[in-house]
Amino acid sequence: MIHKRSNLKPAIWDDFFRGNRLACARLITAVDNHPDWIPEILDRLIPRQKGAIRIGITGPPGVGKSTVTAALARRAVKAGHTVGILAVDPTSPFSGGAFLGDRVRMQDLGDDGRVFIRSLASREGHGGLSPSTPYAADVLDAFGLDRIFIETVGVGQAELDVLTCVDLTVLVLQPVTGDVIQALKAGILEVADLFFVNKADLPGTDALLESLKFLFEISRPREDRPVPPVMAASAREDRGLDEAYAEIERLIQALVQSGRYDEKKQARLEREIQLAIREYLWERYAAEAGAHDKLRSVVERLLRDRQSPFPYIRDMCARVRLELVKGKASGKNDD
Amino acid sequence: MIHKRSNLKPAIWDDFFRGNRLACARLITAVDNHPDWIPEILDRLIPRQKGAIRIGITGPPGVGKSTVTAALARRAVKAGHTVGILAVDPTSPFSGGAFLGDRVRMQDLGDDGRVFIRSLASREGHGGLSPSTPYAADVLDAFGLDRIFIETVGVGQAELDVLTCVDLTVLVLQPVTGDVIQALKAGILEVADLFFVNKADLPGTDALLESLKFLFEISRPREDRPVPPVMAASAREDRGLDEAYAEIERLIQALVQSGRYDEKKQARLEREIQLAIREYLWERYAAEAGAHDKLRSVVERLLRDRQSPFPYIRDMCARVRLELVKGKASGKNDD
Numbered sequence: 139m140i141h142k143r144s145n146l147k148p149a150i151w152d153d154f155f156r157g158n159r160l161a162c163a164r165l166i167t168a169v170d171n172h173p174d175w176i177p178e179i180l181d182r183l184i185p186r187q188k189g190a191i192r193i194g195i196t197g198p199p200g201v202g203k204s205t206v207t208a209a210l211a212r213r214a215v216k217a218g219h220t221v222g223i224l225a226v227d228p229t230s231p232f233s234g235g236a237f238l239g240d241r242v243r244m245q246d247l248g249d250d251g252r253v254f255i256r257s258l259a260s261r262e263g264h265g266g267l268s269p270s271t272p273y274a275a276d277v278l279d280a281f282g283l284d285r286i287f288i289e290t291v292g293v294g295q296a297e298l299d300v301l302t303c304v305d306l307t308v309l310v311l312q313p314v315t316g317d318v319i320q321a322l323k324a325g326i327l328e329v330a331d332l333f334f335v336n337k338a339d340l341p342g343t344d345a346l347l348e349s350l351k352f353l354f355e356i357s358r359p360r361e362d363r364p365v366p367p368v369m370a371a372s373a374r375e376d377r378g379l380d381e382a383y384a385e386i387e388r389l390i391q392a393l394v395q396s397g398r399y400d401e402k403k404q405a406r407l408e409r410e411i412q413l414a415i416r417e418y419l420w421e422r423y424a425a426e427a428g429a430h431d432k433l434r435s436v437v438e439r440l441l442r443d444r445q446s447p448f449p450y451i452r453d454m455c456a457r458v459r460l461e462l463v464k465g466k467a468s469g470k471n472d473d
Numbered sequence: 474m475i476h477k478r479s480n481l482k483p484a485i486w487d488d489f490f491r492g493n494r495l496a497c498a499r500l501i502t503a504v505d506n507h508p509d510w511i512p513e514i515l516d517r518l519i520p521r522q523k524g525a526i527r528i529g530i531t532g533p534p535g536v537g538k539s540t541v542t543a544a545l546a547r548r549a550v551k552a553g554h555t556v557g558i559l560a561v562d563p564t565s566p567f568s569g570g571a572f573l574g575d576r577v578r579m580q581d582l583g584d585d586g587r588v589f590i591r592s593l594a595s596r597e598g599h600g601g602l603s604p605s606t607p608y609a610a611d612v613l614d615a616f617g618l619d620r621i622f623i624e625t626v627g628v629g630q631a632e633l634d635v636l637t638c639v640d641l642t643v644l645v646l647q648p649v650t651g652d653v654i655q656a657l658k659a660g661i662l663e664v665a666d667l668f669f670v671n672k673a674d675l676p677g678t679d680a681l682l683e684s685l686k687f688l689f690e691i692s693r694p695r696e697d698r699p700v701p702p703v704m705a706a707s708a709r710e711d712r713g714l715d716e717a718y719a720e721i722e723r724l725i726q727a728l729v730q731s732g733r734y735d736e737k738k739q740a741r742l743e744r745e746i747q748l749a750i751r752e753y754l755w756e757r758y759a760a761e762a763g764a765h766d767k768l769r770s771v772v773e774r775l776l777r778d779r780q781s782p783f784p785y786i787r788d789m790c791a792r793v794r795l796e797l798v799k800g801k802a803s804g805k806n807d808d
Contacts, residue, residue: 447749460754
């Protein structure tokens with residue numbers, strides 16, 4: 139990860155740790171707009187994090203994720219938690235109307251003072267989720283919030299990537315044909331900890347519940363994970379939400395007590411460190427090999443001559459000399 | 474990419490280049506089951522490729538992708554082309570019935586001798602597409618087929634990844650609410666070259682066509698790409714297929730003449746080379762740093778002490794010495 143000094147005002151840190159909401163909003167904007175400031179910001183935040191629980195709310199478009207998120211957040215506040223909500227603005231003007239409606243409803247929540255709501259701009263390209271979402275959650279965690287809801291746009295690979303940063307995933311479905319299959323194909327079945335069947339007043343609910351049951355029977359669940367609970371509810375009519383929220387808190391307790399909470403956190407951090415070092419290695423190689431300029435002409439030659447790329451790859455790899463000079467990887471750069 | 478000597482019998486190459494279908498099937502099985510044989514196999518195949526056109530057929534589950542693929546393949550054969558079809562078996566027994574039905578229908582095609590059909594086992598995890606799909610297409614290309622259809626399981630990030638290996642993407646939709654939005658969110662709009670509205674005898678077709686038109690109006694199409702054509706058809710009733718196939722061939726001509734065919738091929742190869750070198754660099758680093766063993770304990774310490782990972786990342790990166798020794802990256806390893 140490239141590190142650049144931010145131009146954040148030094149006073150922002152005091153403000154932030156004193157609970158200033160504007161400072162919190164500014165730091166989220168900073169991680170969202172300036173990826174190269176993230177190391178500096180996290181260096182400050184991580185020692186102050188208390189270990190919030192991050193809850194992903196995912197599901198196909200139109201199932202009512204925002205309404206479900208707001209309803210669960212309200213219950214978390216009532217139970218004495220402080221709550222953060224991260225939602226992603228779809229670039230599509232299609233769902234703009236409905237989403238704005240939800241946002242207004244959630245804004246009521248925001249006035250409470252114990253809830254911090256933030257939309258992240260969605261990014262060009264696949265899936266539409268901002269890659270800064272996990273870091274925005276890091277900001278909220280350091281801000282002292284202990285339940286952070288992250289609402290995704292849809293169900294897909296980009297969502298799955300973001301869900302690797304959460305502790306618990308709620309999959310919201312509705313009684314409409316096709317959604318279950320779509321979620322199944324997207325691999326969401328493997329990551330969902332709770333199935334939330336919304337709009338359970340609509341016809342087709344029983345069939346959906348049956349097919350989920352069937353699904354769990356025929357698919358071998360991962361051995362280290364129990365069959366996830368299925369809750370039927372109607373967020374719009376506010377039915378079944380108390381039960382769903384209680385189930386989420388029960389899952390959180392089980393997660394922490396079983397040690398899986400710590401394991402997930404470790405795996406996440408390990409992956410993050412690996413990705414950062416991988417990126418650095420490529421940049422070093424590219425600078426050394428002039429790859430940014432030369433690779434294009436190599437490729438043109440390979441295609442013109444109908445040659446396999448592997449001899450080139452093998453040659454270039456064979457030419458790499460990589461060593462680690464001595465140094466204390468202690469957290470201080472002392473060489 | 475790790476390279477291991479395959480245990481393929483030497484005779485397979487003669488058989489393959491003489492047009493033996495069993496040899497072709499065996500090579501696809503080989504790239505599918507033994508990723509580390511891929512370099513050896515492609516070294517042999519690439520000089521013999523004639524530049525087949527690869528056509529991705531994608532869309533949500535249930536829209537009739539297999540039927541559309543079979544119908545288009547039949548027309549390609551009639552137009553004098555030799556055809557390959559790659560389809561991916563869903564692990565889900567849900568769609569097993571329908572898919573097997575399609576497969577039987579496609580098998581009729583296979584008896585023709587000018588069509589080679591192959592299902593690839595889907596892989597654990599996200600999206601279910603086998604990562605060997607592009608290499609299976611490489612095999613079919615070298616086998617002398619000139620139109621290769623690649624049918625995906627659904628619409629998602631994994632599908633998008635595979636579609637980076639095709640020259641042309643057909644998005645199949647049906648008149649059912651939600652599919653368009655789902656495809657839009659998945660970013661498929663940006664990669665689809667042709668919109669194929671299947672089951673156009675069903676109610677809702679006009680609404681779908683209208684909303685697609687609206688979609689193209691409000692979304693800025695990428696400047697280098699024209700608004701994609703929309704074809705309404707019914708594969709089951711075999712209506713509108715001649716027109717759709719003619720449109721595909723017209724798009725192929727435009728692709729080749731505009732130079733975009735070559736550009737896509739170059740970008741693909743560049744990406745592949747970069748990924749292979751990146752992987753090698755990480756493995757070299759990991760061996761040098763003992764990362765496979767040590768990273769876990771570093772992560773445990775960071776979490777225990779609530780420390781940011783970035784000082785560690787910076788230290789480790791600062792310790793990396795990377796240089797390229799002289800050598801002729803000529804396709805022959807002469808140092």
